[in-house]
Amino acid sequence: xxxxxxxxxxxxTQMGNDKSIKCEQNLGHDTMYWYKQxxxxxxxxxxxxxxxxxxxxxxxxxxxxxxxxxxxxxxLHINSLELxxxxxxxxxxxxxxxGRPGYGYTFGSGTRLTVV
Amino acid sequence: xxxxxxxxxxxxxxxxxxxxxxxxxxxxxxxYITWYQQFPSQGPRFIIQGxxxxxxxxxxxxxxxxxxxxxxxxxxxxxxxxxAVYYCLVGEGNQGGKLIFGQGTExxxxx
Numbered sequence: 024x025x026x027x028x029x030x031x032x033x034x035x036t037q038m039g040n041d042k043s044i045k046c047e048q049n050l051g052h053d054t055m056y057w058y059k060q061x062x063x064x065x066x067x068x069x070x071x072x073x074x075x076x077x078x079x080x081x082x083x084x085x086x087x088x089x090x091x092x093x094x095x096x097x098x099l100h101i102n103s104l105e106l107x108x109x110x111x112x113x114x115x116x117x118x119x120x121x122g123r124p125g126y127g128y129t130f131g132s133g134t135r136l137t138v139v
Numbered sequence: 140x141x142x143x144x145x146x147x148x149x150x151x152x153x154x155x156x157x158x159x160x161x162x163x164x165x166x167x168x169x170x171y172i173t174w175y176q177q178f179p180s181q182g183p184r185f186i187i188q189g190x191x192x193x194x195x196x197x198x199x200x201x202x203x204x205x206x207x208x209x210x211x212x213x214x215x216x217x218x219x220x221x222x223a224v225y226y227c228l229v230g231e232g233n234q235g236g237k238l239i240f241g242q243g244t245e246x247x248x249x250x
Contacts, residue, residue, distance in 0.1 A: 027182075039168045039227075064224065066183070066240035080226050123188060125238050130182025138187035 026050070029114045036104055037139055044099045044134045046114030052129070054078075054119040055097035057089060058108050060111045060133070072097055103136040104138045111135050141229045144243040150247050157214040160242050161227030164208050172203060172210045175226045175241070183226060187212070214246075222248045 029046040034043040036042050048055060056079070057069040071079035086102045097114060113129040144162040151157045163172070171190055175183040187194055189201040189210070200213040214221055224243040 066226075066238075066242060068238065115182065123171055125171060125185075125230055126188050127185050128175075128183075128238060130184070132181055 027114055027116050027129050027131040029134055030113075031134060032132065033135050033137075035139065037078060038106060040104050041100070041102045042104060042136070043101070044114075044136075045097070046097045046110055048095055048114075048116040048129070049127060051118055052116035052118055053094055054117050055091065055094070056115040056117075056128075057097065057099050058113040058115060058130075060113060062110070066113070069097075070097075077137055078119075094112045101136075104136075106138050109136055109138045145225075145227050145241060145244045146157055147242060148247070150249065152249050153218055154216050157217050157221070157246060157248075159212045159225055159227075160209055161212070161241075162209045163227070163229045166207050166229055166247045170229045172207075172235055173230070173238075174199070174212050175200065175228065175238075175240075177224045177226065177239070181222075182212075183240075186192040186225075207232065213249075217246075217248045219248050219250065222246060 027048045048103040054073045056071045060066045069083050081093045088100045091097045110132045113133050117128040173188040174186045176186050177183040187199050187201045194201045202211045224245050226243045
């Protein structure tokens, strides 16, 4: 199936731990993103990579570090997890230079992170 | 960046036409208007995009008046499976491709 897939779907961990979320897309897109959705359903962009190059880095604690080994993969590593990091994290991908921003972004199904 | 305002929630019944209006008074000349749909426990899904006048696809229609300060997403004959949150987004390419999501409209379709 063509899709954006992220693992794990659920992640429960204790404060202070380090965890990673993986994302892969087989759509041939050149740009990948990480979004965070909090309990109030607001979706906020965190990072974006275009062909393995970081192009968007929003105001995110430096405990969060994205890594893109190739343009089909974008992983998110989180150090020293805090209670406030609990949220749903979505990976997405798109073609960046289509001249129609927002067109046809494909999102993964999300990773629900719970920090206890 | 243009800010969007849309109703927090709407109720409808199966078979009705649903119109969700989004206000974007500060829309810029190069901005496109895009709508996404999000079901519970899933990521947002692209529905439709337009720049001006009317756009229609197999899922919905998007009406954009001449001044482009608002837009209306029209869902014909909704079913229970259309219950979701609908997001209106306005943005242009030099934002680096990031999408700015507003609060969304939670649509509840009842039998």
